[in-house]
Amino acid sequence: MRKWKIPEVTISRLSLYLRCLSELEEEGVEVISSAELGKKCGINPAQIRKDLAYFGEFGTRGVGYYVKDLKEDLKRIMGLDREWEVALVGVGNLGRALLSYQGFKRHGFKISVAFDKVIDEERKKAVPEGCELYHASMMEEVIRKKKIKIAIVAVHFSEAQRVVDALVKSGIKGILNFAPVRLSVPKGVVVRHIDLGIELEVLTFFVNTKMY
Amino acid sequence: MRKWKIPEVTISRLSLYLRCLSELEEEGVEVISSAELGKKCGINPAQIRKDLAYFGEFGTRGVGYYVKDLKEDLKRIMGLDREWEVALVGVGNLGRALLSYQGFKRHGFKISVAFDKVIDEERKKAVPEGCELYHASMMEEVIRKKKIKIAIVAVHFSEAQRVVDALVKSGIKGILNFAPVRLSVPKGVVVRHIDLGIELEVLTFFVNTKMY
DNA sequence: TAACTTTTGTGTACACTTTCACAAAAATAG
DNA sequence: CTATTTTTGTGAAAGTGTACACAAAAGTTA
Numbered sequence: 001m002r003k004w005k006i007p008e009v010t011i012s013r014l015s016l017y018l019r020c021l022s023e024l025e026e027e028g029v030e031v032i033s034s035a036e037l038g039k040k041c042g043i044n045p046a047q048i049r050k051d052l053a054y055f056g057e058f059g060t061r062g063v064g065y066y067v068k069d070l071k072e073d074l075k076r077i078m079g080l081d082r083e084w085e086v087a088l089v090g091v092g093n094l095g096r097a098l099l100s101y102q103g104f105k106r107h108g109f110k111i112s113v114a115f116d117k118v119i120d121e122e123r124k125k126a127v128p129e130g131c132e133l134y135h136a137s138m139m140e141e142v143i144r145k146k147k148i149k150i151a152i153v154a155v156h157f158s159e160a161q162r163v164v165d166a167l168v169k170s171g172i173k174g175i176l177n178f179a180p181v182r183l184s185v186p187k188g189v190v191v192r193h194i195d196l197g198i199e200l201e202v203l204t205f206f207v208n209t210k211m212y
Numbered sequence: 213m214r215k216w217k218i219p220e221v222t223i224s225r226l227s228l229y230l231r232c233l234s235e236l237e238e239e240g241v242e243v244i245s246s247a248e249l250g251k252k253c254g255i256n257p258a259q260i261r262k263d264l265a266y267f268g269e270f271g272t273r274g275v276g277y278y279v280k281d282l283k284e285d286l287k288r289i290m291g292l293d294r295e296w297e298v299a300l301v302g303v304g305n306l307g308r309a310l311l312s313y314q315g316f317k318r319h320g321f322k323i324s325v326a327f328d329k330v331i332d333e334e335r336k337k338a339v340p341e342g343c344e345l346y347h348a349s350m351m352e353e354v355i356r357k358k359k360i361k362i363a364i365v366a367v368h369f370s371e372a373q374r375v376v377d378a379l380v381k382s383g384i385k386g387i388l389n390f391a392p393v394r395l396s397v398p399k400g401v402v403v404r405h406i407d408l409g410i411e412l413e414v415l416t417f418f419v420n421t422k423m424y
Numbered sequence: 425t426a427a428c429t430t431t432t433g434t435g436t437a438c439a440c441t442t443t444c445a446c447a448a449a450a451a452t453a454g
Numbered sequence: 455c456t457a458t459t460t461t462t463g464t465g466a467a468a469g470t471g472t473a474c475a476c477a478a479a480a481g482t483t484a
Contacts, residue, residue: 007471008414015413019392033431042394046473049433061432062480078413079420086412097309098408103392107409149419150412174415176408180231180315182254190418192411196310196388197319199404200298200362201227201290202220203386206402207361208291219441245461258443261463273449273462 010051014074016041017048021071033064084109087148087172089139089163090155091116094178096126098152113146115139143170150174157181164191222263226286228253229260233283245276296321299360299384301375302367303328303345306390308338310364325358327351355382362386369393376403 020041024032038045052058055077059065075081086104088095088111099111114127117136127133134142143151151172155163160179167175168189175191177183180198183191232253236244246257264270267289271277287293298316300307300323311323326339329348339345346354355363363384367375372391379387380401387403389395392410395403 009471011414011417012410014417015410016394018413019409035431042396044473045431046434046475047471049431050472053433057433059432060480061478062430062482064431078417080413080416084412084416093309093312097305100305101408103409104412107412109412150415174419176411176415182228184254190415192415194406194408194411196313196406197231197315198224198227199388199406200296200316200319200321201230201292202223203362203388203402203404204292204296205223205226205290207386221441247461256443257461258445258464259441261461262442265463269463271462272451274451274460276461 006054010054011078013043013047013051014078016043017051018071018074018078018080021067021074024067025071029067031064032067034059037065080108082108084150085112085146085148086110087112087139087143087151087167088114089116089136089151089153089167091123091126091133092154092156095154096123098154099126099128099131109150111152113142113148115142139166140170143167143172148172151176153177153179155179218266222266223290225255225259225263226290228255229263230283230286230290230292233279233286236279237283241279243276244279246271249277292320294320296362297324297358297360298322299324299351299355299363299379300326301328301348301351301363301365301379303335303338304366304368307366308335310366311338311340311343321362323364325354325360327354351378352382355379355384360384363388365389365391367391 017037020037021032024037024040034045034048037043038048049059055073058070058073072081086109088098091099091114095114095116099114104111111131114131114133115136115138116123116133119133119135124133132142149172151167151174153160153163153167153175157179160177160181161183164175164177164183164185168185173189175183175185175189176194177191178194178196180195182193185191229249232249233244236249236252246260249255250257250260261271267285270282270285284293298321300310303311303326307326307328311326316323323343326343326345327348327350328335328345331345331347336345344354361384363379363386365372365375365379365387369391372389372393373395376387376389376395376397380397385401387395387397387401388406389403390406390408392407394405397403
């Protein structure tokens with residue numbers, strides 16, 4: 001198959017499958033069918049097979065998928081067979097929480113630099129071993145030198161677009177944005193938004209309307 | 213129109229429009245066409261009109277939409293014409309960041325209770341004025357008494373499903389989940405997932421593949 | 425080796441979303 | 455009061471993603 005124009009939802013499901021496969025591996029399961037995997041992660045089995053078909057053939061008919069192999073394949077497909085360095089911009093409350101989030105390491109990500117326009121004791125203390133804290137003015141230089149490709153934006157919304165423009169100039173190709181603004185980026189740069197306000201408001205709508 | 217079965221994406225766009233309208237109001241703009249609004253928030257004008265059509269007719273042909281009126285209407289539709297109390301479960305790093313996030317207030321949300329299975333000085337200090345910190349064992353009682361309908365889950369993934377079951381029993385109808393697990397909830401309860409791992413992995417895929 | 429079972433990979437149909445395109449409505453100008 | 459302009463609201467078309475259903479392949483049993 002291997003046609004281009006793969007939907008983003010497919011990629012996010014691959015990530016989900018990967019997580020399930022890791023759990024299965026820990027449980028000692030060696031082979032799994034799309035039906036069982038589907039039940040485990042709440043996805044239609046045909047959907048799973050279609051998603052995988054974008055990238056090749058990974059199963060054995062009459063058997064299913066070898067957990068270890070499929071996991072390796074998915075990791076390779078998603079580029080997760082190596083560690084990725086991530087830059088964090090904004091060491092406020094949210095930024096500090098992200099710095100201390102242990103989940104990144106498990107996923108193969110490492111926040112190796114953090115930037116803020118204010119450098120004080122509180123911020124210095126928040127930065128863990130193996131991560132360097134720089135003043136915002138150093139951003140372009142440091143990111144370019146370290147060849148970092150992924151950044152997390154956790155600054156005030158009024159500064160987000162400016163920060164993103166600078167990141168793009170520095171060679172960043174993927175941005176995870178927590179600021180509540182639509183960002184404009186050139187083609188070739190991917191942005192994912194995490195917008196707490198919108199999420200809560202969507203919940204409110206469904207909680208508020210009596211029907212569903 | 214007012215047919216039921218409104219897609220979630222429509223609701224999240226309404227939330228986006230609302231934000232744009234607030235900005236426009238601050239800028240002193242009184243009337244706006246779907247074309248201009250579309251340009252401002254990056255949505256196709258026909259899409260905007262279709263989204264609004266689910267709930268009625270809000271514009272004036274040949275004129276556009278009165279910013280103030282549409283904003284009020286959208287707030288009412290989404291149930292944002294009043295303050296919503298929110299319960300937070302898990303006062304770890306992420307939970308503390310959420311407690312100090314000022315954006316909620318602007319959106320009309322207030323974290324009025326927080327729960328954790330550990331109550332120590334650090335956690336007590338993290339809880340701001342107007343929010344009460346309780347031991348996890350008090351969750352059902354407190355939420356039921358305060359009639360809180362929306363909860364944020366920021367606990368370890370191994371505890372998430374258990375916490376959610378308890379929340380549902382307490383009368384919670386909307387859950388914003390930060391734990392990296394698919395949650396199962398009965399019909400009538402809405403869950404929105406925020407999964408940093410998946411978001412970063414999706415970014416990685418697109419950054420890693422040379423094409424896009 | 426042939427019949428049978430299992431489960432993949434995929435063509436096709438279905439469902440949902442987005443976009444187009446235009447009639448209908450409101451305002452304005454002559 | 456009629457013609458013109460503007461912009462909404464919406465039917466229909468196009469596009470996208472999801473699910474069904476089955477032939478093809480691999481394994482198992484006799």
